[in-house]
Amino acid sequence: MRDALARAITEAARQRSDVVLVVADISPAAALKTFLDENPTRIVDVGVSEQAMIGMAAGLAMTGLRPFTYTIAPFALYRPLEQIRVDLAYQDLPVVVVGVGAGLSYSALGATHHTIEDVAIASAIPNITVVAPCDPAETQAAVDASFGLTGPMYLRLGKSGEPDLTVDAPEPFVLGRIRCLAQGSGTAVIGYGPLLDMAFQAADLASAPRPSIYSAHTIKPLDVERVDRILRDYDHVIVLEEHVENGGLGMRVRARAQQVGASDTAITAFHLPDRFLHTYGSKDDLIGPEGISVEELAAAIRRDVRHGR
Amino acid sequence: MTPPGSQMQPTVGTPRLHQSAARCRRHRRRILEVSQKVDALHVAPAFSCMEIVDTIMNVAMDAPFGGQDAFILSKGHGAMAQYVVLEEAGILDPASVDRISQSGSSVGGHPDRGVPGVIASTGSLGHGLPIALGIARGNRERGVTGRVFVVMSDGELMEGSVWEALLLGPSLGISEVTIVIDHNGSISRGEIVNVQPNLLPVAPKLAAFGWDTREVDGHDPMALAAALASQTASAPLAIVAATVKGKGVSYMEHQPIWAYRSPSAAEFAQAMSELADPDVPRA
Numbered sequence: 001m002r003d004a005l006a007r008a009i010t011e012a013a014r015q016r017s018d019v020v021l022v023v024a025d026i027s028p029a030a031a032l033k034t035f036l037d038e039n040p041t042r043i044v045d046v047g048v049s050e051q052a053m054i055g056m057a058a059g060l061a062m063t064g065l066r067p068f069t070y071t072i073a074p075f076a077l078y079r080p081l082e083q084i085r086v087d088l089a090y091q092d093l094p095v096v097v098v099g100v101g102a103g104l105s106y107s108a109l110g111a112t113h114h115t116i117e118d119v120a121i122a123s124a125i126p127n128i129t130v131v132a133p134c135d136p137a138e139t140q141a142a143v144d145a146s147f148g149l150t151g152p153m154y155l156r157l158g159k160s161g162e163p164d165l166t167v168d169a170p171e172p173f174v175l176g177r178i179r180c181l182a183q184g185s186g187t188a189v190i191g192y193g194p195l196l197d198m199a200f201q202a203a204d205l206a207s208a209p210r211p212s213i214y215s216a217h218t219i220k221p222l223d224v225e226r227v228d229r230i231l232r233d234y235d236h237v238i239v240l241e242e243h244v245e246n247g248g249l250g251m252r253v254r255a256r257a258q259q260v261g262a263s264d265t266a267i268t269a270f271h272l273p274d275r276f277l278h279t280y281g282s283k284d285d286l287i288g289p290e291g292i293s294v295e296e297l298a299a300a301i302r303r304d305v306r307h308g309r
Numbered sequence: 310m311t312p313p314g315s316q317m318q319p320t321v322g323t324p325r326l327h328q329s330a331a332r333c334r335r336h337r338r339r340i341l342e343v344s345q346k347v348d349a350l351h352v353a354p355a356f357s358c359m360e361i362v363d364t365i366m367n368v369a370m371d372a373p374f375g376g377q378d379a380f381i382l383s384k385g386h387g388a389m390a391q392y393v394v395l396e397e398a399g400i401l402d403p404a405s406v407d408r409i410s411q412s413g414s415s416v417g418g419h420p421d422r423g424v425p426g427v428i429a430s431t432g433s434l435g436h437g438l439p440i441a442l443g444i445a446r447g448n449r450e451r452g453v454t455g456r457v458f459v460v461m462s463d464g465e466l467m468e469g470s471v472w473e474a475l476l477l478g479p480s481l482g483i484s485e486v487t488i489v490i491d492h493n494g495s496i497s498r499g500e501i502v503n504v505q506p507n508l509l510p511v512a513p514k515l516a517a518f519g520w521d522t523r524e525v526d527g528h529d530p531m532a533l534a535a536a537l538a539s540q541t542a543s544a545p546l547a548i549v550a551a552t553v554k555g556k557g558v559s560y561m562e563h564q565p566i567w568a569y570r571s572p573s574a575a576e577f578a579q580a581m582s583e584l585a586d587p588d589v590p591r592a
Binding site: 020041042044046047049051052054055056057058059060061062063064065067082083086087090091 | 422428430433438439440441442443445448450451453469473474476477480481
């Protein structure tokens with residue numbers, strides 16, 4: 001996703017003279033080298049200064065430029081949160097705050113580097129569009145779509161090596177619209193971010209009717225009409241997110257189910273616990289013990305699991 | 310009232326500069342007038358930076374708003390100082406200044422982007438300088454020339470974001486930004502010298518961070534104008550302006566209680582009398 005972002009920004013900068021990059025001491029992906037070679041003045045490295053990164057991006061946007069700020073997710077969002085709220089959101093400036101390595105991408109580095117409350121936090125702030133692409137292609141599409149916005153976007157990305165999940169998607173990426181990635185029946189899996197890969201793997205493993213898989217890449221504003229439709233069209237909806245329950249997609253889906261009276265639809269939500277994870281290893285090593293695995297998801301698709309998670 | 314676009318060139322010694330003292334008395338009287346129409350107003354913080362704001366906007370800038378130069382009042386609680394200058398320049402509607410912070414008003418206690426003449430929403434301290442660096446850097450990218458002026462309070466210097474930006478400006482070779490520190494020595498709960506004594510003295514710290522530094526009397530428009538005009542291309546300029554909170558009204562000066570309060574009728578009369586023009590008989 002990191003490389004896809006770099007390619008997208010590089011490509012955008014070829015089309016438009018207003019693209020600038022503000023980075024906070026992160027070695028940009030090798031793919032960004034092309035951007036740097038082609039636009040040596042269109043990057044600002046602020047060093048280890050995330051508040052300055054956001055404030056400067058606001059000022060750059062005031063002059064008519066389209067800044068992308070870039071650092072790893074916890075430092076992109078949490079550290080300069082008030083700058084994001086006041087400088088970007090309150091002033092409604094078109095800055096894309098890229099958080100790379102969100103969720104548990106940095107599973108080996110401990111909870112300081114985990115970003116599992118960001119969707120809730122960013123979504124609570126007015127004017128911010130929150131986007132979590134599931135694969136490199138959606139990352140490219142999200143960058144392209146950002147130029148249509150007049151206000152800020154928080155772009156929640158994984159890190160590297162994410163598989164392509166959308167090449168066979170029956171629907172295109174449209175910002176603000178939930179996207180069907182695979183058409184099935186009976187059960188719908190709805191989620192966001194690279195964790196959606198698990199839905200494809202679980203569908204293969206489940207030996208059950210294949211579920212539909214949806215990418216809710218735009219978490220704010222959430223496509224509630226489509227959520228309502230999914231709640232009507234399926235008797236089992238599984239929400240899958242690399243995020244805590246509070247303020248996550250699962251809560252939103254449950255709230256819609258209440259609101260539209262979809263009481264016949266079973267909802268199973270896979271989310272992270274409300275505590276810091278003091279474990280290390282791969283992402284799967286961290287989420288497996290929390291009940292998030294291909295096997296558990298496959299069981300849910302088979303409806304072996306009806307514990308109202 | 311000066312119509313928009315008629316500002317003279319920002320040269321030290323112009324008539325606009327010579328009229329500074331009278332203009333600032335007028336600004337202060339206007340702020341007091343407004344204070345009588347609303348429940349509470351940041352009067353003293355505005356009086357503290359009145360000459361600073363007026364000299365930047367009316368003397369140093371190419372225009373108070375809408376020209377190539379930009380102004381950010383990073384100490385947003387001094388908003389009235391900016392509003393009265395914008396009002397006199399014909400940019401901000403007097404009727405909205407009269408109703409500041411009242412029900413139905415779109416002009417409030419801190420500057421908001423979108424209010425005529427205001428480019429940055431401030432009120433939370435430590436935001437103006439990073440934004441100014443971005444504007445200066447963006448101007449350069451866009452081939453626009455123009456200075457960016459930021460007025461900060463000395464208490465604001467305790468915010469970490471300020472030091473990120475102070476470190477960054479010179480490192481990025483940005484010389485188009487000029488900051489003026491309204492150095493009145495006080496914060497909400499007392500004197501800086503008692504609360505955070507290591508902030509003092511201010512100027513050497515700014516110089517150590519790579520800023521071209523001046524120290525002036527913040528109520529002397531001539532000194533301020535000269536310092537503002539001394540900017541060079543080699544480094545950004547930081548002016549530490551010694552000021553008095555509540556300057557101009559004897560009972561407000563150095564009195565923390567006046568940070569956010571409107572004078573009573575009797576206090577108002579006394580203040581207006583102290584701020585009367587010398588050639589006008591005092592009431």
